[in-house]
Amino acid sequence: MSDVLERLSKLPLRENLRGLQPYGAPQLDVPIQLNVNENTHPLPEAVSRAIADEVFAAAQRLNRYPDREFVELRSRLADYLGHDVNADQVWAANGSNEVLQQILQAFGGPGRSLLSFPPTYSMYPLLASGTDTTYIAGARADDFQLTAESAAAQVRAHRPNIVFLCSPNNPTGTALGQDVVTAVYDAGQESQAIVVVDEAYAEFRHAGTPSALELLPGRERLIVSRTMSKAFSLAGARLGYLAAAEEVTAALRLVRLPYHLSAVTQATANAALKHVGALLANVEDIKIQRDRIVDELTRMGLTPAASDSNFVFFGGLESPSTVWSGLVAKGILVRDVGIPGHLRVTAGTEAETGAFLRELEALLEQDRAGR
Known part of the structure; x- marks a missing residue:
């Protein structure tokens, strides 16, 4: 491995990628x-069989490109999310990491910055590096909590283009109050910061803990990201998604690769969403x-x-x-x-x-x- 790293150092790698290690537990x-x-x-066996049937049907058409707009999947995800979210407000990609990457491709990049609050999901700085977005590590209290006042003050001080809030937070598991999200959103008004609430673990919240989905109306710079990897037992399927204003999903279409969600991925997710009760x-x-x-x-x-x-x-x-x-x-x-x-x-x-x-x-x- 050391020999490979030595040879890697001789390649014309982007400067901000030199010395980095790939993500991996x-x-x-x-x-x-x-x-x-x-x-x-x-x-559940019934769900596995349903997925197998849908994938088999999709396999009959693998000589053709999949639905580029994955309309059925977006509709099913919107129905699952509720909160008056419609299909045009939904976007999906190959895992929530790709969702976050596409957000950075659209709203980050050279000369732009991302703020998050460690300890938090360790992929955030790596996604920033991969898109040549400057990463700013904010601060939490000694007990790893993040208050609305502290978060808003840091947003005003750093004026980031994007803010990632992980709720429930990884690795601490704690959920953020709605006051933190709204304070960060309001503090980012001057710099027009895109605020992303990463709710990968939302289904596991205690009863009464609200979702940032409730805050979407009237906030065109707010994005709520989710995944089917955790609660749905579909880590191997790689399906992440988000809800946001329609203009945000329009922006992501500018950076997505053509036909980025395969027919097999769409079939798997659609089958799973027909069995939400069993999966949850x-x-x-x-x-x-x-x-x-x-x-x-x-x-x-x-x-x-x-x-x-x-x-x-x-x-x-x-x-x-x-x-x-x-x-x-x-x-x-x-x-x-x-x-x-x-x-x-x-x-x-x-x-x-x-x-x-x-x-x-x-x-x-x-x-x-x-x-």
């Missing part, structure tokens, strides 16, 4: 994988396991953050890397997000969650006994 072959916030519940049936179980993790980690003397997502971010660890390695040795993979004293774990099935909790507690007891 560890991919280890262990029985319990709780590190990338996947939905660990498999697709596991969401409540995942939320139960998430809350179980929070309760048990608190009992163990750790400090889990309140979570509106399908994962839990927790601190209070003397050596996160030691705990991470100890769990891997027991066949359990969680995520070391590089924040001192903290790890992140996906809420899996009841059995997976139970195994994680048992092994973690055993590791903590061994560590305390050895002191």
